[in-house]
Amino acid sequence: MAGAASTGTAHAASPVFAHGVASGDPLPDGVLLWTRVVTSAAIRWEVARDEDFRRVVKHGVTRASAARDHTVKVEVHGLRPNTRYWYRFRAGDAVSPVGRTKTAGCGSELNFGVASCANWPAGHFAGYGYLARQDLDAVIHLGDYIYENLVGTVRPHEPAHQCVTLDDYRQRHAQYKTDRHVQALHAAHAMIATWDDHESADNSSSIGSPQHDPATEGPWGARLAAATQAYFEWMPVREGRLDRTFRFGELATLTMLDLRSYRTDTTILGTAQRDRLITTLTTDGARWQLVGNSVMISPLKVPPLPGLPQSNPDQWDGFPVDRDLVLRSLGDRKNTVFLTGDIHSSWANEVPLGGQPVATEYVVTSLTSDNFDELLKVPPRTASLQVEAQFQALNPHVRFVELDSHGVSTLRVTADEVRFDWHYVADKRDPDSAVARAHSFRTRHNTALTERVPL
Numbered sequence: 001m002a003g004a005a006s007t008g009t010a011h012a013a014s015p016v017f018a019h020g021v022a023s024g025d026p027l028p029d030g031v032l033l034w035t036r037v038v039t040s041a042a043i044r045w046e047v048a049r050d051e052d053f054r055r056v057v058k059h060g061v062t063r064a065s066a067a068r069d070h071t072v073k074v075e076v077h078g079l080r081p082n083t084r085y086w087y088r089f090r091a092g093d094a095v096s097p098v099g100r101t102k103t104a105g106c107g108s109e110l111n112f113g114v115a116s117c118a119n120w121p122a123g124h125f126a127g128y129g130y131l132a133r134q135d136l137d138a139v140i141h142l143g144d145y146i147y148e149n150l151v152g153t154v155r156p157h158e159p160a161h162q163c164v165t166l167d168d169y170r171q172r173h174a175q176y177k178t179d180r181h182v183q184a185l186h187a188a189h190a191m192i193a194t195w196d197d198h199e200s201a202d203n204s205s206s207i208g209s210p211q212h213d214p215a216t217e218g219p220w221g222a223r224l225a226a227a228t229q230a231y232f233e234w235m236p237v238r239e240g241r242l243d244r245t246f247r248f249g250e251l252a253t254l255t256m257l258d259l260r261s262y263r264t265d266t267t268i269l270g271t272a273q274r275d276r277l278i279t280t281l282t283t284d285g286a287r288w289q290l291v292g293n294s295v296m297i298s299p300l301k302v303p304p305l306p307g308l309p310q311s312n313p314d315q316w317d318g319f320p321v322d323r324d325l326v327l328r329s330l331g332d333r334k335n336t337v338f339l340t341g342d343i344h345s346s347w348a349n350e351v352p353l354g355g356q357p358v359a360t361e362y363v364v365t366s367l368t369s370d371n372f373d374e375l376l377k378v379p380p381r382t383a384s385l386q387v388e389a390q391f392q393a394l395n396p397h398v399r400f401v402e403l404d405s406h407g408v409s410t411l412r413v414t415a416d417e418v419r420f421d422w423h424y425v426a427d428k429r430d431p432d433s434a435v436a437r438a439h440s441f442r443t444r445h446n447t448a449l450t451e452r453v454p455l
């Protein structure tokens with residue numbers, strides 16, 4: 001892909017803006033800007049059509065406060081659709097790094113980055129740096145942007161204990177936003193993010209987490225509220241609900257799901273989110289319906305493996321009623337593509353209903369979080385090969401699975417097809433690791449099938 005502008009990398013910036021800048025939630029006429037600053041001074045912001053800020057088109061003044069951990073969000077409107085802009089903040093004499101963003105709109109194609117499962121102690125985020133250098137409309141983040149726990153040995157988490165309180169979650173988010181690859185990614189592209197479990201606690205729901213102990217850690221509701229508050233403070237997402245819909249002209253509509261906040265024992269979506277999703281999938285007129293979906297929707301039988309259960313009820317498999325209602329609503333449209341994270345491995349699935357494919361699902365692998373070979377402590381591309389074959393034998397709708405590699409994905413949407421590429425990091429312990437495209441699949445419109453594209 002074409003190289004991004006020089007602003008795709010964060011410059012050495014004033015320590016006043018130590019956590020970089022970000023943009024997110026693009027609309028046809030606007031975008032959300034984010035930064036964090038510790039100062040009582042007024043914060044001026046500017047949006048320009050050029051990276052040298054000769055043509056400033058919007059500007060304003062805002063303030064930061066301790067009540068929001070000194071994070072700042074600015075809602076910019078009145079911009080042109082499908083257009084690149086540059087933005088920066090000033091506080092007194094301090095100037096932030098320059099960020100680049102793009103409004104939503106309708107071109108002949110859309111290009112997105114896709115990422116999930118960035119565990120700081122498990123490795124470095126070279127995959128984010130790679131996405132920062134690509135020519136993209138936006139980056140879709142499918143969750144586990146932070147991890148609340150302490151798994152991994154490459155570099156230490158802050159705080160040095162599991163996150164439970166608001167201060168803990170704020171400190172953890174702040175640490176991630178000091179990473180140069182995180183800063184470069186946000187400075188280069190607007191992000192459209194939803195969360196998964198590790199922004200609160202492992203396998204979380206509205207009613208608890210198996211890793212939460214109320215006896216020692218207090219009520220789950222307080223912890224979830226703390227995690228939620230810190231997420232909304234530190235992420236470039238609009239206030240309110242995380243399940244929301246973005247329109248890219250007639251080409252694509254992207255619905256992001258929140259599969260944690262409304263989850264109970266019986267529903268993964270909650271009634272209101274389920275109704276909204278089904279309404280969008282069945283009435284929206286865009287050629288493609290993309291769904292940002294933090295956990296796998298395809299049914300999955302797990303081969304008998306030591307220490308592994310034979311199903312994963314944290315995925316949609318634990319919620320067959322919701323899944324049935326959503327998949328049945330699709331009818332024979334065959335224009336829905338689920339974009340999924342969570343399981344630290346790469347998959348291309350033809351989502352079945354009654355034995356027939358009704359949608360496709362592409363799963364991005366983890367940026368760094370441990371996966372199969374690491375959990376088994378075996379070299380990559382050894383023991384996993386047989387297990388991958390077992391997965392495909394047990395699940396004929398799984399057309400591709402790779403259990404070992406880390407990295408990011410890109411998604412290219414045109415009228416005729418959706419193409420999903422996996423780009424793998426050579427060594428997640430190396431902050432300057434090479435990253436290269438490893439696999440490509442595509443779905444032609446009106447088929448709900450996946451097909452390998454030769455490299």
Ligand SMILES: [Fe+2]
Nearest residue numbers: 117144342369
């Ligand atoms: Fe994860």
